[in-house]
Amino acid sequence: MAVATCRIRLAQSPASFDKRMGLCDSVHCRCGTVAVELAHQLADWVAPVQQRHLTGQIAGGELLPLRILLDDNHFELVHILIKMAVSLKSSGSFCSTPPQWLHSTRDRILYGYSHSNAKECTCKKTKRPAPLCVKATSTKVELDFNDPSWKQKFQEDWDKRFNLPRITDIYDLKPRPTTFSLKKNRSPAGDENGTPMDKWNGYVNSDDRALLKVIKYSSPNSAGAECIDPDCSWVEQWVHRAGPRKEIYYEPEEVKAAIVTCGGLCPGLNDVIRQIVFTLETYGVKNIVGIPFGYRGFFEKGLKEMPLSRHLVENINLAGGSFLGVSRGGAKTSEIVDSIQARRIDMLFVLGGNGTHAGANAIHEECRKRKLKVSVVAVPKTIDNDILLMDKTFGFDTAVEEAQRAINSAYIEARSAYHGIGLVKLMGRSSGFIAMHASLSSGQVDVCLIPEVPFTLDGEYGVLRHLEHLLKTKGFCVVCVAEAAGQIQLEARESRAYDLVILRSLQELLQKSGATDASGNVILSDIGVHMQQKIKMHFKDIGVPADVKYIDPTYMVRACRANASDAILCTVLGQNAVHGAFAGFSGITSCICNTHYVYLPITEVITAPKRVNPNSRMWHRCLTSTGQPDFH
Numbered sequence: 252m253a254v255a256t257c258r259i260r261l262a263q264s265p266a267s268f269d270k271r272m273g274l275c276d277s278v279h280c281r282c283g284t285v286a287v288e289l290a291h292q293l294a295d296w297v298a299p300v301q302q303r304h305l306t307g308q309i310a311g312g313e314l315l316p317l318r319i320l321l322d323d324n325h326f327e328l329v330h331i332l333i334k335m336a337v338s339l340k341s342s343g344s345f346c347s348t349p350p351q352w353l354h355s356t357r358d359r360i361l362y363g364y365s366h367s368n369a370k371e372c373t374c375k376k377t378k379r380p381a382p383l384c385v386k387a388t389s390t391k392v393e394l395d396f397n398d399p400s401w402k403q404k405f406q407e408d409w410d411k412r413f414n415l416p417r418i419t420d421i422y423d424l425k426p427r428p429t430t431f432s433l434k435k436n437r438s439p440a441g442d443e444n445g446t447p448m449d450k451w452n453g454y455v456n457s458d459d460r461a462l463l464k465v466i467k468y469s470s471p472n473s474a475g476a477e478c479i480d481p482d483c484s485w486v487e488q489w490v491h492r493a494g495p496r497k498e499i500y501y502e503p504e505e506v507k508a509a510i511v512t513c514g515g516l517c518p519g520l521n522d523v524i525r526q527i528v529f530t531l532e533t534y535g536v537k538n539i540v541g542i543p544f545g546y547r548g549f550f551e552k553g554l555k556e557m558p559l560s561r562h563l564v565e566n567i568n569l570a571g572g573s574f575l576g577v578s579r580g581g582a583k584t585s586e587i588v589d590s591i592q593a594r595r596i597d598m599l600f601v602l603g604g605n606g607t608h609a610g611a612n613a614i615h616e617e618c619r620k621r622k623l624k625v626s627v628v629a630v631p632k633t634i635d636n637d638i639l640l641m642d643k644t645f646g647f648d649t650a651v652e653e654a655q656r657a658i659n660s661a662y663i664e665a666r667s668a669y670h671g672i673g674l675v676k677l678m679g680r681s682s683g684f685i686a687m688h689a690s691l692s693s694g695q696v697d698v699c700l701i702p703e704v705p706f707t708l709d710g711e712y713g714v715l716r717h718l719e720h721l722l723k724t725k726g727f728c729v730v731c732v733a734e735a736a737g738q739i740q741l742e743a744r745e746s747r748a749y750d751l752v753i754l755r756s757l758q759e760l761l762q763k764s765g766a767t768d769a770s771g772n773v774i775l776s777d778i779g780v781h782m783q784q785k786i787k788m789h790f791k792d793i794g795v796p797a798d799v800k801y802i803d804p805t806y807m808v809r810a811c812r813a814n815a816s817d818a819i820l821c822t823v824l825g826q827n828a829v830h831g832a833f834a835g836f837s838g839i840t841s842c843i844c845n846t847h848y849v850y851l852p853i854t855e856v857i858t859a860p861k862r863v864n865p866n867s868r869m870w871h872r873c874l875t876s877t878g879q880p881d882f883h
Contacts, residue, residue: 396480405479405486415491415850416615416838418500421622424835426498429454431534431833455494457834461847463488463640475867493827493841493848500835501626503535506597508832510559511542511549512573513603513610517634518649519813519821520602521567521574526825527600528564534833540594545578545603546610549590556594568818571810579606584613591618591625598626598832604633604644605681605857608840612853615838626832629840629853630824634809637682637860640851641842645824647685648816650678650808654689657804658731662695665727668798672718672728672786676779676803679733681860686733687873697721697728698879702735703863704870706882708785714882715789722797734805736778779803823848 394401418424468476468483479486508531512520524541531539540556542548548556557575567574591599591614601611608629615627631638636647654677661673677686683701690696698714698721700706707713714730721728783801790797813821820843828841831850839850863870 417835459492460489495830496834499833507538508598513545513607516809517646519645522821523825530826530829541575544576547578588617601629626837636684649814651688653808655693658693664800682862683733696731698730700732700736
């Protein structure tokens with residue numbers, strides 16, 4: 252009987268691991284010694300990191316459950332090991348392990364392990380049909396790429412999914428000529444002689460479409476390739492163009508419109524509010540109100556709706572924050588719709604991110620269920636730029652610009668100190684777009700860490716070892732880290748002959764209480780503070796002086812005024828939101844895709860957060876700029 256050793260670095264909490272793995276309930280090992288290297292104290296996840304080594308003997312070469320090796324104090328460890336289904340062949344090698352764990356249950360690769368005897372270990376893998384490369388372009392129909400008509404089936408499914416919901420789906424309404432942007436609109440001022448002037452304002456036809464993707468990839472191996480079939484065939488993906496229509500489905504003088512801002516602050520909120528009010532008044536709407544403090548304003552006693560007018564909001568874009576106030580979470584959808592019905596609101600404009608969009612879609616569905624003539628239109632607001640399909644969301648450009656200033660400050664601090672290390676933590680609870688773009692724009696970052704790319708701090712190929720190299724070669728360095736870096740990525744890989752490493756970046760080192768905020772977002776540990784402490788401890792242990800300067804500009808970035816680029820984007824998105832409502836659409840979001848302003852069904856943008864593609868050209872550009880290696 253061969254004797255083999257397996258060293259296991261634990262991945263994550265038992266509850267989270269159970270949810271992801273979906274493996275068999277038990278496993279038996281036949282080997283001489285199993286050494287388990289703990290990365291931390293499992294019994295208490297918030298306790299400091301402690302290294303423990305447990306060795307157990309399996310006597311007589313009999314097949315025995317692994318759980319007998321450890322006492323009751325390490326039951327959680329046993330539970331994880333059983334779920335990992337680690338089994339050794341007689342030669343001492345492992346069963347093959349999956350290359351990575353995907354984020355959702357439907358995309359997960361399930362592995363079932365069977366163990367017949369000590370000399371044989373078989374792994375049977377079941378995998379669902381290969382998913383499309385991009386969630387946003389997935390299809391709900393089964394496609395046979397050998398079928399010549401598969402493109403037609405895809406196109407039909409695509410058109411069905413991206414068909415915009417209308418209030419005419421439940422109401423038999425007759426269109427009327429628009430009161431906005433007539434072809435010839437007499438200017439009350441006139442020219443220099445007082446003669447009325449004509450100004451041209453065109454309309455968007457209901458059949459107008461914008462192409463979502465414009466690059467034709469010749470191979471799935473092309474950088475950033477987003478292919479539907481193995482041959483990367485070209486398939487047109489059209490979405491509805493945004494803008495004013497010739498015909499509308501509301502009588503402006505009878506409309507009551509409401510605006511609500513939800514979630515956290517973001518540069519540009521006031522710009523969007525301002526443009527929605529301006530455009531509504533241009534249509535002729537007299538009754539415009541703001542709902543204070545997010546969805547809470549619909550049901551919280553003492554919070555009254557705020558009448559809005561062009562005069563009142565004319566200069567609110569000159570300041571950051573939200574004129575209406577924001578809050579996270581809210582009441583049940585039915586309670587919000589009850590309030591909408593009681594207030595006799597006809598149009599609801601919702602400004603928010605993924606969670607707020609999900610809430611807006613639920614409100615839209617409840618209104619349809621009750622057959623209410625209410626148009627619910629969202630405007631995507633997330634400073635993280637993590638909403639699917641869109642080029643960008645408002646506030647992102649401003650965030651990158653402000654973050655760049657923080658990086659510049661960290662650079663000056665680091666360069667001016669002996670063995671200075673500048674550490675900047677930026678926003679990005681689901682994605683690393685801000686960290687990546689700020690690192691690129693500043694040109695002063697040596698290490699950029701984002702949630703989508705796993706990394707380790709310790710070890711030969713860890714971040715700390717690279718920081719040592721930077722201090723030796725250039726005397727200082729700058730590190731930019733996204734707030735969710737090391738906390739959402741799970742990767743499994745097979746390394747050397749007898750090592751099975753389940754790498755979950757830094758999650759084994761961070762507190763994971765599983766708590767959520769009012770919006771349902773998992774409360775993340777503070778990766779910035781953690782890295783600051785780890786860097787200081789590391790260089791102290793090796794006897795090298797290091798001066799670590801930590802900067803967290805989060806609230807400074809969120810609360811600032813929108814820059815010129817975002818202000819223009821907010822202007823167009825706000826105006827188009829009103830055009831969409833008057834055109835009779837509901838359950839849509841006003842956004843920019845492939846440089847064109849379009850409407851998308853909310854259902855298509857809330858399936859998952861948009862994340863940085865580690866194989867994309869943009870991330871490769873960032874790596875070229877920083878010169879950093881792989882940290883695992």
